[in-house]
Every structure is written in C-alpha cells, then in structure tokens.
Amino acid sequence: MACIDPDGTLTPLGLLLLKGLAEQPMPPEDVAKHLGEPLFRVRGSLRELTGADLIEEEGGLYHLTEVGQSKL
Amino acid sequence: MDSATDIQAPTVTGLPRIGDPAPQFTADTTFGTLKLEDFKGSWLILFSHPADFTPVCTTEFMAFAEIHPELRELNCELLGLSVDSVYSHIAWVRNVKEKMGVEVTFPIIADLNKDVATLYGMVNPGESTTETSRAVFIMDDKQMIRAIIYYPLTTGRNMQEILRVVKALQTSDEHGVATPANWEPGQKVILPPPKSAEAADQRVEEEGAGCKDWYFCKKDL
Known part of the structure; x- marks a missing residue:
C-alpha cells in the first residue's frame, strides 16, 4: 500500500502526510503542494488513511483523528 | 422481408471511443490503490504493455520515464498497465533502475484479472489472449477520451508522437x-x-x- 504497510506500520509517505496534516487541516490540493507530490497520489493516500481511521474529512479539509495523532 | 432489412446494424461493443467519458475503475497499482477519478484535473495517458521483464516494454518504460517531466509540465500524468502482479511490477521497476539507471516515476496497474484491460479493450485476441497490446488512451483533465493509439506487440511506441498529440490537443482546446x-x-x-x-x-x-x-x-x- 502507498501509506500503510500490510503489518499496519506507516510508510514514509504516510508519515509525511500525517505530519503535514498535524500542522494544519488541508484540502488535497494544499497537501499536494506541501509535500510536492502529484495530486492523484495524494487523493489515493488520503483515501487510504481515511479508511484506516487515521484522518477524516470535514468541509473539504482533512485533519488527524485521535488514532492518527497517536501514530506521531 | 427484403434483403435490406436483413442487414444487421454493427454491434456496439461498449469499448471507449474518442469523445466518450473515460470508464471509471479502481485498481491496485505500484502506488497503492488508485481510482481513475484521482487523476481528475490532470490530463492522463493510460497505456498498456504486454508484460514485465520483456525487452521492448523495458525500452518503452525508460522512454515514458524520460518524457514524464515534460508531460508534467503539460499537466499530464502517466499510468501504465499490464496483466502482471504488483510484485512483478515492483521487481521489474527495481530492475530497470538497477540495470538501466532509469527510475520509473509513474504508477503501474496490476491487472491480473484483466478488469481494466477488458473495460478499455486493451487485449486484442487475434494477437494474444493473455497479453495486453500497446494501447494508449489520452484523456483530458475532465476525463474525456481524446485520442486512442494501438501498437502491436512487436513495435515499441514513439514517445515524441505521444507528446505531440497531447500538445496538439491542448493547442486545439486553447485556441x-x-x-x-x-x-x-x-x-x-x-x-x-x-x-x-x-x-x-x-x-x-x-x-x-x-x-x-x-x-x-x-x-x-
């Protein structure tokens, strides 16, 4: 997986995403600029992290859940 | 019934054609699970190759990687596909980097069940029933199919032509x-x-x- 390994650990990209969103909630476009990653990759990664309950979306902005914060 | 009424209308296969919305899919790739809609807002070249660890495909992947920066300047992404596993793709991409010194910077779909290949008509049974041909689907930023190119198994694609088509389509749209x-x-x-x-x-x-x-x-x- 792009952000979470099969054993549940975060990949470097997953960790970068969580750290970025810990600084401030962002829409996917801003995450892409912040990380210098293409938007399609960020969208896929945000979906994966959302599915793992590490982040959630509210009003177009993604932010960390308590579970997500515990991973940092 | 006269003979004219016996003539059957051509069967519509349902395969995507120029001017159609690109059929949506979700697929396992070397970048994780991606949906086609993840690429919305960018132009996209969805292309298939017959198989990993084959010589013509290797030259093509190196050539696609070479034009990737220029495509990105045109707001255009690349998405490869073949009937191979993610593990095969990963091993091949690593091999290309190790042996050829070229980093493949775009995702590759692992289409073992031929789901996407079937959706887009990438398998030409007259040529091979197990491998995808060298198909190229150029989509615009609204995910409309704008150009389709097919090459046979034996013949590597011309990257400059693919670049030229993207530039020509964008010029037509703009002007x-x-x-x-x-x-x-x-x-x-x-x-x-x-x-x-x-x-x-x-x-x-x-x-x-x-x-x-x-x-x-x-x-x-």
Missing part, C-alpha cells in the same frame, strides 16, 4: 484551431472551415495570404 499533418508546436495551425458561403467569403478576405482557398487557411498563433 479553437486544428493542427495539420506532422504539426509541431510553433508551426502554423489550421482555422476550422467556415460553415456558410458568406463566412467563406469573409474568411478569404480577412485571412488573405494565410488562405490557399476558403476552406484551407493557416495562421500563426
């Missing part, structure tokens, strides 16, 4: 023009032919030397 044979950026473009006799007269008057005739007018951008 409302067409592009002539062998057009390259910076060369004259073609004005769409007038649709009335009055407009034809006006076109010849306005465009002057740029027109060989009322229907054949070129101009610089």
